[in-house]
Amino acid sequence: MSDLVTRLRRHNWRITPQRRVIAETLEGSHVHFTAEQVLERACERMPELSRATVYNTLNEMVALGEVIELSLEGRSKRYDPNADHDxxxxxxxxxxxxxxxxxxxxxxxxxxxxxxxxxxxxxxxxxxxxxxxxxxxxx
Amino acid sequence: MSDLVTRLRRHNWRITPQRRVIAETLEGSHVHFTAEQVLERACERMPELSRATVYNTLNEMVALGEVIELSLEGRSKRYDPNADHDxxxxxxxxxxxxxxxxxxxxxxxxxxxxxxxxxxxxxxxxxxxxxxxxxxxxx
DNA sequence: TCTCAGTTTAGACATAGTCTAAGTTAGGAT
DNA sequence: ATCCTAACTTAGACTATGTCTAAACTGAGA
Incomplete structure:
Protein backbone atom coordinates (compact mmCIF):
# COMPACT_ATOMS: atom_id res chain seq x y z
CA MET A 1 0.00 0.00 0.00
CA SER A 2 1.08 3.46 -0.78
CA ASP A 3 2.45 5.40 2.16
CA LEU A 4 0.68 8.49 0.92
CA VAL A 5 -2.63 6.62 1.05
CA THR A 6 -1.86 5.68 4.66
CA ARG A 7 -1.21 9.28 5.54
CA LEU A 8 -4.36 10.44 3.79
CA ARG A 9 -6.46 7.86 5.59
CA ARG A 10 -5.35 9.33 8.92
CA HIS A 11 -7.24 12.50 8.06
CA ASN A 12 -10.50 10.48 7.89
CA TRP A 13 -10.42 11.10 4.20
CA ARG A 14 -12.51 8.75 2.12
CA ILE A 15 -10.18 6.70 -0.05
CA THR A 16 -12.15 6.16 -3.23
CA PRO A 17 -10.77 4.17 -6.17
CA GLN A 18 -10.08 7.41 -8.02
CA ARG A 19 -8.21 8.95 -5.11
CA ARG A 20 -6.18 5.82 -4.61
CA VAL A 21 -5.08 5.76 -8.25
CA ILE A 22 -4.12 9.42 -8.11
CA ALA A 23 -2.15 9.02 -4.88
CA GLU A 24 -0.33 5.95 -6.15
CA THR A 25 0.49 7.66 -9.44
CA LEU A 26 1.96 10.63 -7.60
CA GLU A 27 4.01 8.50 -5.31
CA GLY A 28 5.13 5.93 -7.86
CA SER A 29 7.75 8.11 -9.46
CA HIS A 30 10.82 10.08 -8.48
CA VAL A 31 9.71 12.85 -10.80
CA HIS A 32 7.26 15.54 -9.72
CA PHE A 33 4.38 15.48 -12.18
CA THR A 34 2.09 18.24 -13.35
CA ALA A 35 -1.65 17.72 -12.95
CA GLU A 36 -1.92 16.82 -16.65
CA GLN A 37 0.83 14.22 -16.31
CA VAL A 38 -0.92 12.72 -13.29
CA LEU A 39 -4.14 12.58 -15.29
CA GLU A 40 -2.43 10.92 -18.25
CA ARG A 41 -0.72 8.26 -16.15
CA ALA A 42 -3.65 7.62 -13.86
CA CYS A 43 -5.88 7.17 -16.92
CA GLU A 44 -3.77 4.21 -17.97
CA ARG A 45 -5.16 2.42 -14.92
CA MET A 46 -8.60 4.04 -14.83
CA PRO A 47 -9.53 5.38 -18.25
CA GLU A 48 -12.78 7.03 -17.19
CA LEU A 49 -11.05 9.22 -14.58
CA SER A 50 -11.91 12.86 -15.17
CA ARG A 51 -9.72 15.90 -15.25
CA ALA A 52 -11.84 17.63 -12.59
CA THR A 53 -11.30 14.79 -10.14
CA VAL A 54 -7.54 14.94 -10.62
CA TYR A 55 -7.45 18.69 -10.01
CA ASN A 56 -9.86 18.46 -7.05
CA THR A 57 -7.96 15.59 -5.48
CA LEU A 58 -4.55 17.19 -5.87
CA ASN A 59 -5.83 20.42 -4.33
CA GLU A 60 -7.36 18.52 -1.43
CA MET A 61 -4.16 16.61 -0.77
CA VAL A 62 -2.31 19.93 -0.73
CA ALA A 63 -4.89 21.38 1.68
CA LEU A 64 -4.43 18.38 3.98
CA GLY A 65 -0.70 19.10 4.01
CA GLU A 66 0.25 15.70 2.61
CA VAL A 67 1.42 16.92 -0.78
CA ILE A 68 3.43 20.03 -1.64
CA GLU A 69 2.50 22.19 -4.61
CA LEU A 70 5.48 23.57 -6.54
CA SER A 71 5.30 26.56 -8.89
CA LEU A 72 8.86 26.66 -10.02
CA GLU A 73 9.22 26.43 -13.71
CA GLY A 74 7.00 26.83 -16.74
CA ARG A 75 3.30 27.43 -16.58
CA SER A 76 2.05 24.48 -14.62
CA LYS A 77 2.27 23.48 -11.00
CA ARG A 78 3.94 20.25 -9.96
CA TYR A 79 3.01 18.02 -7.06
CA ASP A 80 5.46 16.50 -4.60
CA PRO A 81 4.11 13.62 -2.49
CA ASN A 82 6.93 14.07 0.01
CA ALA A 83 5.32 16.36 2.57
CA ASP A 84 8.54 16.79 4.56
CA HIS A 85 8.97 20.55 4.51
CA ASP A 86 12.68 20.34 5.22
CA MET B 1 15.88 58.22 -15.73
CA SER B 2 15.15 54.70 -14.69
CA ASP B 3 18.15 52.64 -13.76
CA LEU B 4 16.62 49.64 -15.52
CA VAL B 5 16.45 51.66 -18.74
CA THR B 6 20.14 52.49 -18.35
CA ARG B 7 20.98 48.82 -17.92
CA LEU B 8 18.84 47.84 -20.91
CA ARG B 9 20.46 50.48 -23.10
CA ARG B 10 23.86 48.90 -22.46
CA HIS B 11 22.68 45.83 -24.38
CA ASN B 12 22.21 48.00 -27.50
CA TRP B 13 18.55 47.43 -27.05
CA ARG B 14 16.33 49.99 -28.74
CA ILE B 15 14.48 51.96 -26.08
CA THR B 16 11.12 52.70 -27.67
CA PRO B 17 8.44 54.70 -25.85
CA GLN B 18 6.56 51.48 -25.12
CA ARG B 19 9.61 49.77 -23.67
CA ARG B 20 10.43 52.80 -21.59
CA VAL B 21 6.96 52.92 -20.08
CA ILE B 22 7.07 49.21 -19.29
CA ALA B 23 10.52 49.43 -17.70
CA GLU B 24 9.56 52.45 -15.63
CA THR B 25 6.34 50.81 -14.50
CA LEU B 26 8.24 47.72 -13.38
CA GLU B 27 10.81 49.70 -11.50
CA GLY B 28 8.50 52.30 -10.01
CA SER B 29 7.12 50.04 -7.30
CA HIS B 30 8.38 47.93 -4.46
CA VAL B 31 5.88 45.26 -5.40
CA HIS B 32 6.61 42.65 -8.06
CA PHE B 33 3.83 42.91 -10.62
CA THR B 34 2.29 40.27 -12.86
CA ALA B 35 2.27 40.96 -16.61
CA GLU B 36 -1.40 41.96 -16.41
CA GLN B 37 -0.66 44.43 -13.63
CA VAL B 38 2.19 45.93 -15.64
CA LEU B 39 -0.17 46.26 -18.61
CA GLU B 40 -2.84 47.91 -16.52
CA ARG B 41 -0.49 50.45 -14.94
CA ALA B 42 1.47 51.14 -18.10
CA CYS B 43 -1.80 51.78 -19.94
CA GLU B 44 -2.51 54.66 -17.58
CA ARG B 45 0.41 56.44 -19.23
CA MET B 46 0.07 55.00 -22.74
CA PRO B 47 -3.48 53.77 -23.33
CA GLU B 48 -2.83 52.26 -26.76
CA LEU B 49 -0.12 49.92 -25.43
CA SER B 50 -0.93 46.33 -26.36
CA ARG B 51 -0.90 43.21 -24.31
CA ALA B 52 1.46 41.49 -26.77
CA THR B 53 4.05 44.23 -26.40
CA VAL B 54 4.02 43.93 -22.64
CA TYR B 55 4.50 40.18 -22.75
CA ASN B 56 7.17 40.41 -25.48
CA THR B 57 9.04 43.15 -23.67
CA LEU B 58 9.00 41.41 -20.30
CA ASN B 59 10.27 38.20 -21.88
CA GLU B 60 13.05 40.08 -23.65
CA MET B 61 14.13 41.83 -20.48
CA VAL B 62 14.28 38.43 -18.77
CA ALA B 63 16.33 37.03 -21.68
CA LEU B 64 18.76 39.94 -21.38
CA GLY B 65 19.18 39.05 -17.72
CA GLU B 66 18.03 42.43 -16.46
CA VAL B 67 14.75 41.26 -14.96
CA ILE B 68 14.03 38.10 -12.98
CA GLU B 69 10.91 36.06 -13.63
CA LEU B 70 9.29 34.62 -10.51
CA SER B 71 6.83 31.70 -10.50
CA LEU B 72 6.13 31.52 -6.82
CA GLU B 73 2.49 31.82 -6.03
CA GLY B 74 -0.78 31.65 -7.90
CA ARG B 75 -1.11 31.20 -11.63
CA SER B 76 0.85 34.12 -12.98
CA LYS B 77 4.51 34.98 -13.14
CA ARG B 78 5.84 38.10 -11.49
CA TYR B 79 8.68 40.28 -12.68
CA ASP B 80 11.45 41.62 -10.48
CA PRO B 81 13.47 44.50 -11.97
CA ASN B 82 16.27 43.86 -9.48
CA ALA B 83 18.54 41.55 -11.47
CA ASP B 84 20.88 40.95 -8.54
CA HIS B 85 20.75 37.17 -8.24
CA ASP B 86 21.91 37.23 -4.63
C1' DT C 1 12.99 59.54 -50.63
C1' DC C 2 13.34 54.49 -50.38
C1' DT C 3 14.22 50.32 -48.15
C1' DC C 4 14.34 47.09 -44.69
C1' DA C 5 14.89 45.21 -40.27
C1' DG C 6 13.00 45.78 -36.01
C1' DT C 7 8.82 46.93 -33.41
C1' DT C 8 3.94 47.19 -32.36
C1' DT C 9 -0.72 45.93 -32.82
C1' DA C 10 -5.36 43.34 -32.65
C1' DG C 11 -7.04 39.41 -32.23
C1' DA C 12 -6.87 34.37 -32.85
C1' DC C 13 -5.09 30.59 -30.56
C1' DA C 14 -3.14 27.50 -26.83
C1' DT C 15 -2.66 25.92 -22.24
C1' DA C 16 -3.69 25.50 -17.31
C1' DG C 17 -6.99 25.47 -14.08
C1' DT C 18 -11.86 26.28 -11.95
C1' DC C 19 -16.74 25.95 -11.73
C1' DT C 20 -21.38 24.08 -12.33
C1' DA C 21 -25.03 21.12 -12.57
C1' DA C 22 -26.28 16.57 -12.92
C1' DG C 23 -25.41 11.85 -12.03
C1' DT C 24 -23.24 8.21 -9.00
C1' DT C 25 -21.72 6.00 -4.85
C1' DA C 26 -21.34 4.52 -0.15
C1' DG C 27 -22.59 4.23 4.51
C1' DG C 28 -25.90 5.02 8.27
C1' DA C 29 -30.89 4.88 9.69
C1' DT C 30 -34.95 2.44 9.47
C1' DA D 1 -32.38 -5.11 2.58
C1' DT D 2 -33.93 -0.40 1.25
C1' DC D 3 -33.89 4.38 1.62
C1' DC D 4 -31.72 8.76 2.49
C1' DT D 5 -28.23 11.83 2.43
C1' DA D 6 -23.87 13.67 1.98
C1' DA D 7 -19.83 13.10 -0.35
C1' DC D 8 -17.84 12.19 -4.63
C1' DT D 9 -17.29 12.11 -9.73
C1' DT D 10 -18.20 13.54 -14.24
C1' DA D 11 -18.46 16.27 -18.82
C1' DG D 12 -18.04 20.21 -20.47
C1' DA D 13 -18.47 25.25 -20.14
C1' DC D 14 -15.92 28.88 -18.49
C1' DT D 15 -11.88 31.86 -16.90
C1' DA D 16 -7.17 33.19 -16.67
C1' DT D 17 -2.68 33.43 -18.42
C1' DG D 18 0.31 33.49 -21.99
C1' DT D 19 1.85 32.82 -27.14
C1' DC D 20 1.54 33.35 -32.02
C1' DT D 21 0.49 35.43 -36.49
C1' DA D 22 -0.02 38.58 -40.02
C1' DA D 23 -0.31 43.15 -41.05
C1' DA D 24 0.85 47.86 -40.13
C1' DC D 25 4.14 51.12 -38.41
C1' DT D 26 8.75 53.34 -37.46
C1' DG D 27 13.12 55.05 -38.04
C1' DA D 28 18.04 54.78 -39.46
C1' DG D 29 20.98 54.38 -43.29
C1' DA D 30 21.61 54.11 -48.49
Missing amino acids: HHHLICEGCGLMKDVHAVADPVEWLPGDERHGFTITRASITYRGLCPDCQAAA | HHHLICEGCGLMKDVHAVADPVEWLPGDERHGFTITRASITYRGLCPDCQAAA
Whole structure:
Protein backbone atom coordinates (compact mmCIF):
# COMPACT_ATOMS: atom_id res chain seq x y z
CA MET A 1 0.00 0.00 0.00
CA SER A 2 1.08 3.46 -0.78
CA ASP A 3 2.45 5.40 2.16
CA LEU A 4 0.68 8.49 0.92
CA VAL A 5 -2.63 6.62 1.05
CA THR A 6 -1.86 5.68 4.66
CA ARG A 7 -1.21 9.28 5.54
CA LEU A 8 -4.36 10.44 3.79
CA ARG A 9 -6.46 7.86 5.59
CA ARG A 10 -5.35 9.33 8.92
CA HIS A 11 -7.24 12.50 8.06
CA ASN A 12 -10.50 10.48 7.89
CA TRP A 13 -10.42 11.10 4.20
CA ARG A 14 -12.51 8.75 2.12
CA ILE A 15 -10.18 6.70 -0.05
CA THR A 16 -12.15 6.16 -3.23
CA PRO A 17 -10.77 4.17 -6.17
CA GLN A 18 -10.08 7.41 -8.02
CA ARG A 19 -8.21 8.95 -5.11
CA ARG A 20 -6.18 5.82 -4.61
CA VAL A 21 -5.08 5.76 -8.25
CA ILE A 22 -4.12 9.42 -8.11
CA ALA A 23 -2.15 9.02 -4.88
CA GLU A 24 -0.33 5.95 -6.15
CA THR A 25 0.49 7.66 -9.44
CA LEU A 26 1.96 10.63 -7.60
CA GLU A 27 4.01 8.50 -5.31
CA GLY A 28 5.13 5.93 -7.86
CA SER A 29 7.75 8.11 -9.46
CA HIS A 30 10.82 10.08 -8.48
CA VAL A 31 9.71 12.85 -10.80
CA HIS A 32 7.26 15.54 -9.72
CA PHE A 33 4.38 15.48 -12.18
CA THR A 34 2.09 18.24 -13.35
CA ALA A 35 -1.65 17.72 -12.95
CA GLU A 36 -1.92 16.82 -16.65
CA GLN A 37 0.83 14.22 -16.31
CA VAL A 38 -0.92 12.72 -13.29
CA LEU A 39 -4.14 12.58 -15.29
CA GLU A 40 -2.43 10.92 -18.25
CA ARG A 41 -0.72 8.26 -16.15
CA ALA A 42 -3.65 7.62 -13.86
CA CYS A 43 -5.88 7.17 -16.92
CA GLU A 44 -3.77 4.21 -17.97
CA ARG A 45 -5.16 2.42 -14.92
CA MET A 46 -8.60 4.04 -14.83
CA PRO A 47 -9.53 5.38 -18.25
CA GLU A 48 -12.78 7.03 -17.19
CA LEU A 49 -11.05 9.22 -14.58
CA SER A 50 -11.91 12.86 -15.17
CA ARG A 51 -9.72 15.90 -15.25
CA ALA A 52 -11.84 17.63 -12.59
CA THR A 53 -11.30 14.79 -10.14
CA VAL A 54 -7.54 14.94 -10.62
CA TYR A 55 -7.45 18.69 -10.01
CA ASN A 56 -9.86 18.46 -7.05
CA THR A 57 -7.96 15.59 -5.48
CA LEU A 58 -4.55 17.19 -5.87
CA ASN A 59 -5.83 20.42 -4.33
CA GLU A 60 -7.36 18.52 -1.43
CA MET A 61 -4.16 16.61 -0.77
CA VAL A 62 -2.31 19.93 -0.73
CA ALA A 63 -4.89 21.38 1.68
CA LEU A 64 -4.43 18.38 3.98
CA GLY A 65 -0.70 19.10 4.01
CA GLU A 66 0.25 15.70 2.61
CA VAL A 67 1.42 16.92 -0.78
CA ILE A 68 3.43 20.03 -1.64
CA GLU A 69 2.50 22.19 -4.61
CA LEU A 70 5.48 23.57 -6.54
CA SER A 71 5.30 26.56 -8.89
CA LEU A 72 8.86 26.66 -10.02
CA GLU A 73 9.22 26.43 -13.71
CA GLY A 74 7.00 26.83 -16.74
CA ARG A 75 3.30 27.43 -16.58
CA SER A 76 2.05 24.48 -14.62
CA LYS A 77 2.27 23.48 -11.00
CA ARG A 78 3.94 20.25 -9.96
CA TYR A 79 3.01 18.02 -7.06
CA ASP A 80 5.46 16.50 -4.60
CA PRO A 81 4.11 13.62 -2.49
CA ASN A 82 6.93 14.07 0.01
CA ALA A 83 5.32 16.36 2.57
CA ASP A 84 8.54 16.79 4.56
CA HIS A 85 8.97 20.55 4.51
CA ASP A 86 12.68 20.34 5.22
CA HIS A 87 13.62 19.30 1.73
CA HIS A 88 14.45 21.50 -1.20
CA HIS A 89 14.60 21.19 -4.98
CA LEU A 90 17.32 20.96 -7.57
CA ILE A 91 16.28 21.76 -11.14
CA CYS A 92 18.21 21.16 -14.35
CA GLU A 93 18.04 24.27 -16.52
CA GLY A 94 18.66 22.12 -19.58
CA CYS A 95 15.95 19.48 -19.40
CA GLY A 96 13.81 20.45 -16.42
CA LEU A 97 14.69 17.36 -14.37
CA MET A 98 13.82 17.96 -10.73
CA LYS A 99 15.29 16.20 -7.67
CA ASP A 100 14.58 16.46 -3.97
CA VAL A 101 17.62 17.44 -1.91
CA HIS A 102 18.44 18.15 1.72
CA ALA A 103 20.57 21.06 2.86
CA VAL A 104 22.72 21.03 5.99
CA ALA A 105 21.47 24.35 7.36
CA ASP A 106 18.12 25.94 8.03
CA PRO A 107 17.75 28.96 5.76
CA VAL A 108 15.51 30.72 8.27
CA GLU A 109 18.49 31.18 10.56
CA TRP A 110 20.41 32.97 7.85
CA LEU A 111 17.93 35.78 7.46
CA PRO A 112 18.94 38.60 9.82
CA GLY A 113 16.29 40.27 11.95
CA ASP A 114 16.53 43.54 10.07
CA GLU A 115 15.76 41.72 6.81
CA ARG A 116 12.53 40.24 8.16
CA HIS A 117 10.45 43.41 7.84
CA GLY A 118 8.41 42.44 10.89
CA PHE A 119 7.26 39.14 9.37
CA THR A 120 6.93 35.97 11.40
CA ILE A 121 8.63 33.40 9.23
CA THR A 122 7.20 29.91 9.21
CA ARG A 123 9.25 28.16 6.56
CA ALA A 124 11.71 28.56 3.77
CA SER A 125 12.49 26.56 0.67
CA ILE A 126 15.52 26.67 -1.55
CA THR A 127 15.51 26.16 -5.30
CA TYR A 128 18.89 25.15 -6.69
CA ARG A 129 19.44 25.46 -10.43
CA GLY A 130 22.16 24.01 -12.60
CA LEU A 131 22.87 21.32 -15.15
CA CYS A 132 22.34 17.62 -14.65
CA PRO A 133 25.08 15.17 -15.71
CA ASP A 134 23.36 14.39 -19.03
CA CYS A 135 22.98 18.05 -19.96
CA GLN A 136 26.59 18.75 -19.01
CA ALA A 137 27.70 15.97 -21.35
CA ALA A 138 25.49 17.32 -24.13
CA ALA A 139 26.89 20.84 -23.78
CA MET B 1 15.88 58.22 -15.73
CA SER B 2 15.15 54.70 -14.69
CA ASP B 3 18.15 52.64 -13.76
CA LEU B 4 16.62 49.64 -15.52
CA VAL B 5 16.45 51.66 -18.74
CA THR B 6 20.14 52.49 -18.35
CA ARG B 7 20.98 48.82 -17.92
CA LEU B 8 18.84 47.84 -20.91
CA ARG B 9 20.46 50.48 -23.10
CA ARG B 10 23.86 48.90 -22.46
CA HIS B 11 22.68 45.83 -24.38
CA ASN B 12 22.21 48.00 -27.50
CA TRP B 13 18.55 47.43 -27.05
CA ARG B 14 16.33 49.99 -28.74
CA ILE B 15 14.48 51.96 -26.08
CA THR B 16 11.12 52.70 -27.67
CA PRO B 17 8.44 54.70 -25.85
CA GLN B 18 6.56 51.48 -25.12
CA ARG B 19 9.61 49.77 -23.67
CA ARG B 20 10.43 52.80 -21.59
CA VAL B 21 6.96 52.92 -20.08
CA ILE B 22 7.07 49.21 -19.29
CA ALA B 23 10.52 49.43 -17.70
CA GLU B 24 9.56 52.45 -15.63
CA THR B 25 6.34 50.81 -14.50
CA LEU B 26 8.24 47.72 -13.38
CA GLU B 27 10.81 49.70 -11.50
CA GLY B 28 8.50 52.30 -10.01
CA SER B 29 7.12 50.04 -7.30
CA HIS B 30 8.38 47.93 -4.46
CA VAL B 31 5.88 45.26 -5.40
CA HIS B 32 6.61 42.65 -8.06
CA PHE B 33 3.83 42.91 -10.62
CA THR B 34 2.29 40.27 -12.86
CA ALA B 35 2.27 40.96 -16.61
CA GLU B 36 -1.40 41.96 -16.41
CA GLN B 37 -0.66 44.43 -13.63
CA VAL B 38 2.19 45.93 -15.64
CA LEU B 39 -0.17 46.26 -18.61
CA GLU B 40 -2.84 47.91 -16.52
CA ARG B 41 -0.49 50.45 -14.94
CA ALA B 42 1.47 51.14 -18.10
CA CYS B 43 -1.80 51.78 -19.94
CA GLU B 44 -2.51 54.66 -17.58
CA ARG B 45 0.41 56.44 -19.23
CA MET B 46 0.07 55.00 -22.74
CA PRO B 47 -3.48 53.77 -23.33
CA GLU B 48 -2.83 52.26 -26.76
CA LEU B 49 -0.12 49.92 -25.43
CA SER B 50 -0.93 46.33 -26.36
CA ARG B 51 -0.90 43.21 -24.31
CA ALA B 52 1.46 41.49 -26.77
CA THR B 53 4.05 44.23 -26.40
CA VAL B 54 4.02 43.93 -22.64
CA TYR B 55 4.50 40.18 -22.75
CA ASN B 56 7.17 40.41 -25.48
CA THR B 57 9.04 43.15 -23.67
CA LEU B 58 9.00 41.41 -20.30
CA ASN B 59 10.27 38.20 -21.88
CA GLU B 60 13.05 40.08 -23.65
CA MET B 61 14.13 41.83 -20.48
CA VAL B 62 14.28 38.43 -18.77
CA ALA B 63 16.33 37.03 -21.68
CA LEU B 64 18.76 39.94 -21.38
CA GLY B 65 19.18 39.05 -17.72
CA GLU B 66 18.03 42.43 -16.46
CA VAL B 67 14.75 41.26 -14.96
CA ILE B 68 14.03 38.10 -12.98
CA GLU B 69 10.91 36.06 -13.63
CA LEU B 70 9.29 34.62 -10.51
CA SER B 71 6.83 31.70 -10.50
CA LEU B 72 6.13 31.52 -6.82
CA GLU B 73 2.49 31.82 -6.03
CA GLY B 74 -0.78 31.65 -7.90
CA ARG B 75 -1.11 31.20 -11.63
CA SER B 76 0.85 34.12 -12.98
CA LYS B 77 4.51 34.98 -13.14
CA ARG B 78 5.84 38.10 -11.49
CA TYR B 79 8.68 40.28 -12.68
CA ASP B 80 11.45 41.62 -10.48
CA PRO B 81 13.47 44.50 -11.97
CA ASN B 82 16.27 43.86 -9.48
CA ALA B 83 18.54 41.55 -11.47
CA ASP B 84 20.88 40.95 -8.54
CA HIS B 85 20.75 37.17 -8.24
CA ASP B 86 21.91 37.23 -4.63
CA HIS B 87 18.59 38.34 -3.25
CA HIS B 88 15.71 36.20 -2.13
CA HIS B 89 11.99 36.61 -1.53
CA LEU B 90 9.76 36.83 1.49
CA ILE B 91 6.06 36.17 0.88
CA CYS B 92 3.14 36.78 3.21
CA GLU B 93 0.85 33.76 3.24
CA GLY B 94 -2.04 35.98 4.29
CA CYS B 95 -2.11 38.70 1.67
CA GLY B 96 0.55 37.72 -0.87
CA LEU B 97 2.80 40.71 -0.16
CA MET B 98 6.30 40.03 -1.48
CA LYS B 99 9.57 41.65 -0.35
CA ASP B 100 13.14 41.30 -1.53
CA VAL B 101 15.53 40.16 1.21
CA HIS B 102 19.20 39.31 1.57
CA ALA B 103 20.56 36.33 3.48
CA VAL B 104 23.93 36.34 5.18
CA ALA B 105 25.24 33.17 3.54
CA ASP B 106 25.26 31.49 0.17
CA PRO B 107 22.82 28.57 0.10
CA VAL B 108 24.91 26.72 -2.49
CA GLU B 109 27.43 26.02 0.26
CA TRP B 110 24.77 24.30 2.34
CA LEU B 111 24.22 21.55 -0.20
CA PRO B 112 26.65 18.70 0.46
CA GLY B 113 28.37 17.03 -2.48
CA ASP B 114 26.44 13.80 -2.08
CA GLU B 115 23.15 15.72 -2.40
CA ARG B 116 24.15 17.28 -5.72
CA HIS B 117 23.48 14.18 -7.85
CA GLY B 118 26.29 15.12 -10.23
CA PHE B 119 24.75 18.49 -11.09
CA THR B 120 26.83 21.62 -11.56
CA ILE B 121 24.95 24.20 -9.54
CA THR B 122 24.86 27.73 -10.85
CA ARG B 123 22.54 29.48 -8.44
CA ALA B 124 20.08 29.09 -5.65
CA SER B 125 17.17 31.15 -4.48
CA ILE B 126 15.31 31.02 -1.20
CA THR B 127 11.61 31.63 -0.74
CA TYR B 128 10.68 32.56 2.82
CA ARG B 129 7.03 32.34 3.82
CA GLY B 130 5.27 33.77 6.82
CA LEU B 131 2.89 36.49 7.93
CA CYS B 132 3.45 40.19 7.46
CA PRO B 133 2.81 42.57 10.38
CA ASP B 134 -0.66 43.53 9.10
CA CYS B 135 -1.76 39.91 8.74
CA GLN B 136 -0.40 39.05 12.19
CA ALA B 137 -2.50 41.87 13.66
CA ALA B 138 -5.57 40.67 11.76
CA ALA B 139 -5.17 37.09 13.00
C1' DT C 1 12.99 59.54 -50.63
C1' DC C 2 13.34 54.49 -50.38
C1' DT C 3 14.22 50.32 -48.15
C1' DC C 4 14.34 47.09 -44.69
C1' DA C 5 14.89 45.21 -40.27
C1' DG C 6 13.00 45.78 -36.01
C1' DT C 7 8.82 46.93 -33.41
C1' DT C 8 3.94 47.19 -32.36
C1' DT C 9 -0.72 45.93 -32.82
C1' DA C 10 -5.36 43.34 -32.65
C1' DG C 11 -7.04 39.41 -32.23
C1' DA C 12 -6.87 34.37 -32.85
C1' DC C 13 -5.09 30.59 -30.56
C1' DA C 14 -3.14 27.50 -26.83
C1' DT C 15 -2.66 25.92 -22.24
C1' DA C 16 -3.69 25.50 -17.31
C1' DG C 17 -6.99 25.47 -14.08
C1' DT C 18 -11.86 26.28 -11.95
C1' DC C 19 -16.74 25.95 -11.73
C1' DT C 20 -21.38 24.08 -12.33
C1' DA C 21 -25.03 21.12 -12.57
C1' DA C 22 -26.28 16.57 -12.92
C1' DG C 23 -25.41 11.85 -12.03
C1' DT C 24 -23.24 8.21 -9.00
C1' DT C 25 -21.72 6.00 -4.85
C1' DA C 26 -21.34 4.52 -0.15
C1' DG C 27 -22.59 4.23 4.51
C1' DG C 28 -25.90 5.02 8.27
C1' DA C 29 -30.89 4.88 9.69
C1' DT C 30 -34.95 2.44 9.47
C1' DA D 1 -32.38 -5.11 2.58
C1' DT D 2 -33.93 -0.40 1.25
C1' DC D 3 -33.89 4.38 1.62
C1' DC D 4 -31.72 8.76 2.49
C1' DT D 5 -28.23 11.83 2.43
C1' DA D 6 -23.87 13.67 1.98
C1' DA D 7 -19.83 13.10 -0.35
C1' DC D 8 -17.84 12.19 -4.63
C1' DT D 9 -17.29 12.11 -9.73
C1' DT D 10 -18.20 13.54 -14.24
C1' DA D 11 -18.46 16.27 -18.82
C1' DG D 12 -18.04 20.21 -20.47
C1' DA D 13 -18.47 25.25 -20.14
C1' DC D 14 -15.92 28.88 -18.49
C1' DT D 15 -11.88 31.86 -16.90
C1' DA D 16 -7.17 33.19 -16.67
C1' DT D 17 -2.68 33.43 -18.42
C1' DG D 18 0.31 33.49 -21.99
C1' DT D 19 1.85 32.82 -27.14
C1' DC D 20 1.54 33.35 -32.02
C1' DT D 21 0.49 35.43 -36.49
C1' DA D 22 -0.02 38.58 -40.02
C1' DA D 23 -0.31 43.15 -41.05
C1' DA D 24 0.85 47.86 -40.13
C1' DC D 25 4.14 51.12 -38.41
C1' DT D 26 8.75 53.34 -37.46
C1' DG D 27 13.12 55.05 -38.04
C1' DA D 28 18.04 54.78 -39.46
C1' DG D 29 20.98 54.38 -43.29
C1' DA D 30 21.61 54.11 -48.49
